Amino acid sequence: MAQTPRPTHPLSIDEAWAFTAGQAASTTFFFDFDGVLSPVTDDPDASQPAPAVLGVLERLAGVVNRVAIVSARPVSFLRSRFSSLERVDLYGLYGLEVWHEGDVVTNPAALPWVPAMSDLAEQAKAELPGSILVEYKRLSVALHYRTAPAEAATVERWGHEQAERLGLRVQGGRMVVELKPPVDQDKGMVITEGVRDAGCAWYFGDDMSDIKAFDALRAREAVDPSFFGVAVAVANPETGAEVSSAADLTLDSPDAVAEFLRQGLERF
């Protein structure tokens, strides 16, 4: 039987689901966590998946080849939110960590940076205004100004000074400046590797770091005419416009993501 040609961009959602359902055995769904599966909260420790998310991911994992979460959070955090989902793969810290056969596997190139990151987190707490929330993630430090937007410039300046001093990389995000080790690893690299043998892949993201994942889908389509990639943005008042303009379609919220998937699952 002749293979269905992949849908063309801009996409019709109907065609996208029809093609995906026909390719289910070679399809991967990738999801960012914060802002995509979880509504944004002032306190990053308080974030939880939207109520319908766990059930819908479990069902999706039962009909497609693979479901994976690709996040800037550590794997330990993702495990605490998704431990009930046995069939969902977890990539933490932009792929520096992977949950594999019951263990966290860390990119060895990043490990020497653990002490520097720990020291940096302490320094941030001592030097930045008390309204800045410092999130220590073992291999990176996130400086949050969501509850103190007037301090954005101070945080940006401090972050860039420390990055220069220690040779770190700066990742911008939603009301956050994150300092990371100088190790080549980003969400785009996770997706490039993850779609090598896939016929179809979807990526759902809301933040600047997710645009590289969208780019990886496009790059795969460019070299493999049979591969079909769908980039889905989740709207937000901070990075939303930039992420949406790089995506095939935009959904309103994590709840809308769950509902979109629920409806899509009816096609399988």
Ligand SMILES: O=P(O)(O)OC[C@H]1O[C@H](O[C@H]2O[C@H](CO)[C@@H](O)[C@H](O)[C@H]2O)[C@H](O)[C@@H](O)[C@@H]1O
């Ligand atoms: O890759 P992600 O899973 O999307 O992680 C990106 C950052 O998400 C978290 O911060 C964001 O969500 C917080 C909770 O809703 C919010 O308070 C904050 O303003 C957002 O930037 C996480 O805390 C960061 O470590 C991640 O880099």
